[in-house]
Amino acid sequence: MQRAAALDRIRASDTPxxxxxxxxxATGLGVAVDAASRGHSVALLxxxxxxxxxxxxxxxxxxxxxxxxxxxxxxxxxxxxxxRGRLARNAPHLVHDLAFVIPSYNRWDVPFYGIGxxxxxxxxxxxGLAPSRMLDREETIARIPNVxxxxxxxxxxxxxxxxxxxxxxxxxxRTAVDHGATVLNHCPVVGLLHENGxxxxxxxxxxxxxETFEIRARAVINATGVFVDSIRQLDDPSxxxxxxxxxxxxxxxxxxxxxxxxAIMVPKTSDGRVLFAVPWHDRxxxxxxDTPLDSIAEEPRALEEERAFVMEHARxxxxxxxxxxxxxxxxxxxxxxxxxxxxxxxxxxLSRDHTIVVSESGLITITGGKWTTYRKMAEDVVDxxxxxxxxxEKRCRTEELPIxxxxxxxxxxxxxRLYGTDADGVRSLATSRxxxxxxxxxxxxxxxxxxxxxxxxEMACTLEDVLARRTRALLLDAHASIDSAPAVAALMAAxxxxxxxxxxxxxxxxxxxxxxxxxxxxxxxxxxGADAQKSSPSCRRNNE
Numbered sequence: 001m002q003r004a005a006a007l008d009r010i011r012a013s014d015t016p017x018x019x020x021x022x023x024x025x026a027t028g029l030g031v032a033v034d035a036a037s038r039g040h041s042v043a044l045l046x047x048x049x050x051x052x053x054x055x056x057x058x059x060x061x062x063x064x065x066x067x068x069x070x071x072x073x074x075x076x077x078x079x080x081x082x083x084r085g086r087l088a089r090n091a092p093h094l095v096h097d098l099a100f101v102i103p104s105y106n107r108w109d110v111p112f113y114g115i116g117x118x119x120x121x122x123x124x125x126x127x128g129l130a131p132s133r134m135l136d137r138e139e140t141i142a143r144i145p146n147v148x149x150x151x152x153x154x155x156x157x158x159x160x161x162x163x164x165x166x167x168x169x170x171x172x173x174r175t176a177v178d179h180g181a182t183v184l185n186h187c188p189v190v191g192l193l194h195e196n197g198x199x200x201x202x203x204x205x206x207x208x209x210x211e212t213f214e215i216r217a218r219a220v221i222n223a224t225g226v227f228v229d230s231i232r233q234l235d236d237p238s239x240x241x242x243x244x245x246x247x248x249x250x251x252x253x254x255x256x257x258x259x260x261x262x263a264i265m266v267p268k269t270s271d272g273r274v275l276f277a278v279p280w281h282d283r284x285x286x287x288x289x290d291t292p293l294d295s296i297a298e299e300p301r302a303l304e305e306e307r308a309f310v311m312e313h314a315r316x317x318x319x320x321x322x323x324x325x326x327x328x329x330x331x332x333x334x335x336x337x338x339x340x341x342x343x344x345x346x347x348x349x350l351s352r353d354h355t356i357v358v359s360e361s362g363l364i365t366i367t368g369g370k371w372t373t374y375r376k377m378a379e380d381v382v383d384x385x386x387x388x389x390x391x392x393e394k395r396c397r398t399e400e401l402p403i404x405x406x407x408x409x410x411x412x413x414x415x416x417r418l419y420g421t422d423a424d425g426v427r428s429l430a431t432s433r434x435x436x437x438x439x440x441x442x443x444x445x446x447x448x449x450x451x452x453x454x455x456x457x458e459m460a461c462t463l464e465d466v467l468a469r470r471t472r473a474l475l476l477d478a479h480a481s482i483d484s485a486p487a488v489a490a491l492m493a494a495x496x497x498x499x500x501x502x503x504x505x506x507x508x509x510x511x512x513x514x515x516x517x518x519x520x521x522x523x524x525x526x527x528x529g530a531d532a533q534k535s536s537p538s539c540r541r542n543n544e
Contacts, residue, residue, distance in 0.1 A: 001177045003459045007206065009182045010043065010215060017043045017182075018391055019382070020202060020217035022189050022231055025055035026165075026371050027354075028223035029172035029183075030378035030398075036179035037401055038382065038394040043215055044181060045204055047188035047224075048298075049465045051169035054225050055371065056469050057300075057333025059250065059288055060280050062087050062095050062161030062372050066267060067274045069120055076353060078123050080372045084161050085127020087372070091163075091403035093411070093420035094171060097129045098162040098278070099262040101143050103317065105151045110134050113267065117158040132158035143262045146319050157262065162278065165371060166469035167418045170458050174404035186461055192220065192234050192363070199235060199361040208461060219389035221381060222365040226296050226336045235363045242357060243336040243367055249302040250287030251310050251519070252329040252475055253322050258284040264317060275313050281445065282414075283328065283476055286314050293334070300332040301516050327519035329478040338368040356381055362388050375399075415445045426453045440487065443480040446471045451488050455495040463489050463506040464513060478517035485510050 019035045021028045024046025032044045046052070064081035065073075088095045102117075104110045117132035133156070140155035141147060173183050191203035193214060201216035222231040232239040258264065258279050266275040271290055278285045289306045307330065315321045338355045354369035354377045366381045379396045386393045405420025416423040430437040430449035440446045454460040454470035466488055468474040473481040489503040496502075 001174050001183070001457060001459050003184065003186075003461065006177075006182050006184045006459075010184060011213065013043075013215070016201065016216040016218050017041045018217065018389070019043075019219050019221060019385055020215055021045070021221045021223055022202065023047075023223035023225060023227075024050040024169075024173070024183065024185060025053055025223070025225050026051070026169060026172070026374040027225070027366060027369065027377050027381075028221075029169055029176060030374040031221055031223055031366075031381055032176035032181045032183060033172055033179065033401070034375070034378040034382045034396060034398050035385070036176050036181035037397045040382075040391060040394070042176065042181040043217065044176065044183040045187045045189055045202070045215070046183070046185045047207075047227075049185045049462070049469060050173050050183075050459070051166045051469055053227075053298075054333050054335060055169055056166040057248075057250075057331055058165045058371055059248075059276055060162055060165060060278060060285060061098075061276070062163050064120060064124065064160070064372070065370075066116075066120065066158075066265065069116060069123075070267065074123070077120070079376060080370070081120070081124040082127055083373050083376055085124065085129075086375060086399055087163070088129065088161055089127075090398075090401060091168065091171065091406065093405050093407050094168050094403065094418055095161050095163045097159055099130075099143065099157055099159055100265045100276075101135065101140060101147075101262050102156045102158075102265050102267060103140055103144065103147050103152060104154050104156070107153050110154045110156060113156045117156055120158060129159040129161065132156060143260055144264055145259050146257055147264065148317050148319050161372075162263075162280070163371075164281070164418055164472065166472065168371075168403075170470065171404045171420075173459070175401075178404055183459075185459055185465075189231065189234075192231075192361075194361060197361060199359075199363040218391060219385040220363050221385060222363060223367075223381070225367065226334045228336065228365050228367045232357075232359065232363070232365055235359055235361050239359070242339065242355070242365065244339050245293045245296055246335045246337055247291045247293050247300055247303075247306070247332055248288035248335060249306045249310060249330065249332045250285050251307075251314065251322075251327050252331075252477075253284040253286060253314075253326055254328065255279070255282050255284060257314075257318055257320060257322055257326070266313065266317060269309075269313055271309070275310075277314065277317070281472060281476055286310055286322075296334060299513060299516065300334055302330050302332045306332075307519070324520050329475050329517045330519045331475055331517055336367045354380070356384055358384065358388055364388060415447065415450070422453075422457075425457070426450055429453055440471075440473070441477075441480045441484045443477050444471070444473050444484065445476075446473060448487070448491060451491045452495060455492050460492070461496075463492065463510040466492065467510060467514075474514055474517055478514050481517075482511055482514045485514075 018040035021044040036042045114134040135155040186207045189202045193201035205212045264277040357365045407420045411417045436449040
C-alpha cells in the first residue's frame with residue numbers, strides 16, 4: 001500500500017469511479033472494503049490519516065453494549081453482538097476474547113447482573129465468545145487482584161472482544177487495496193463537483209505537496225464522522241446539522257493497576273455511563289466520559305472535570321489508588337451522535353444507531369454507529385449507493401471476508417501479532433539490517449523495523465502517523481513517544497527522502513501534539529506518586 005501509486009491512479013483516472021468515499025475512519029474504510037469486494041471501482045480520500053479522529057480513540061472494545069441492554073435496546077445489542085462475532089471470525093489476528101468482571105458491593109447486584117449477562121450470552125447465539133457466570137468474593141479477587149475489597153461481596157464475569165482500533169483501520173485500508181480500491185490519506189476534500197444539480201465528484205488537495213485535482217464518481221459518500229455536517233454544507237449551505245458531538249476520555253496506567261488478565265466493568269457511574277478498566281498492550285486503559293461539546297476540535301483535549309471524574313472512579317474500584325504522576329497518557333475522542341430532536345444537550349440519550357441521509361444532489365451521508373458495527377453500516381450504505389447511482393446491485397461479501405493479515409497461526413512476538421501474515425515481512429526487515437532489530441525505546445514494545453515497515457507499506461507519511469497510529473506509542477507512554485521522536489523521524493526521512501528541515505519540523509510538530517497527552521507537567525517526576533502514602537479510601541463503593 002504505497003501512497004505514490006495511489007496518487008498516480010487518481011491522476012490517471014479518465015472515467016468516474018463507481019463510488020468515492022470521503023473519510024478514512026472505521027466507517028469510510030469499511031465502505032471501501034465492502035464496495036471494492038463487490039467489484040465496484042472505489043476511491044477513498046482521508047483529510048488527515050486513517051483513523052486520525054474518533055476511530056483511533058475508542059475504549060479498544062468490540063462489544064455488544066451492556067449499557068444498551070439495560071436500556072432495553074435489544075435490536076442494537078443483537079446487531080452489535082452478531083457483528084462482534086463476525087469481526088472475531090474474520091480478523092482473529094486483530095480481535096480477541098477478553099473476560100470482564102463486574103465487581104459487586106451489594107448482595108443483590110450479583111444475581112441481577114448475572115441474569116442480565118445470561119441474556120447477553122443468549123443474544124449472541126452461535127457467535128458468542130464464552131459463557132458468563134457469577135463469582136464469589138474470592139473468585140472476583142482472583143480475576144481482578146487489585147480490585148477494592150472493602151465491602152466486596154462477589155461479581156459476575158462475562159466475555160466481550162478487544163482490539164487495537166488504529167491497527168484494525170490500517171488492516172481495513174490494506175484490505176480495500178487488496179480488492180482494488182484506491183485509498184489516499186492526507187488529501188482533504190475542499191469542494192464538491194455538481195452537474196445539473198447532482199453531486200458528481202469532489203475537488204481535492206494533496207496536503208503533502210499542495211497539488212489540487214478533481215475526482216469524479218457516480219456516487220459520493222460522506223463518511224466523515226463528527227465532520228459530516230461540514231461536508232453536507234459544501235453540498236448545500238442551508239443543510240441543518242445532523243449530529244451532536246460528545247467527548248469521551250481515557251487514562252492509560254501501568255499494568256500493576258490491573259495485574260490480572262481480566263477487565264473491570266462498572267455498569268453505572270454518576271453520569272450514567274459504563275466505566276471500563278481494560279488491560280491493553282501491557283497497560284491499563286480507564287474510561288470513559290460523556291461530555292456534550294458545542295465545537296469540534298481536530299485534536300480534542302480532556303477537560304479538567306473529565307480527568308477528575310475518571311480518576312475518582314478509578315480510585316473507587318482499585319485497591320491501589322492511581323495518582324496523577326502514574327498516568328502514562330491521556331487521550332480524548334469525539335463521538336458523532338445522531339440528533340433525535342431537541343438540542344442534543346443530553347448526549348447520553350442520543351442514538352448510537354447509524355443513520356443514512358441522501359441529499360437532493362444525491363450526496364450520501366452516513367453517521368452514528370460504533371466501531372463494532374462498522375461492517376453492517378458499510379453494507380447498508382453501499383446498498384443505498386447502488387440504488388442512488390444506478391449501479392449494478394451486487395451481493396455484499398463482507399460477512400465472511402477475511403481482513404488483511406488473516407491468520408490462525410500463533411505469533412510468538414506480542415508486538416507482531418497484530419500484523420498477522422505481515423509479521424514475516426517485519427521480521428525480515430529486522431534480520432536484514434541489524435540497526436532495525438532493537439527496541440525503539442525501553443518503555444515501548446516496538447522495534448525500529450516496524451517504523452520502516454509502516455513507512456514503506458502502510459502509507460505512514462508523518463511522525464504522528466507512526467507514533468500515534470501505526471504504533472500506539474503516543475497512547476502507551478506520551479513521554480516515551482516524545483523521547484523516541486528524533487529517532488523515528490530519522491528512520492522515516494531516510495525512507496521518504498526528506499531533509500534535515502523536515503526532520504526538525506516533524507519532531508517539533510509531534511512534540512506539540514504529544515504534550516497534550518501528558519497528564520502532568522513534563523518536568524515533574526513521572527512516578528512521583530508510586531511510592532507515596534496511599535490515600536485514604538474515603539469513598540470506595542458505588543452501590544448505584
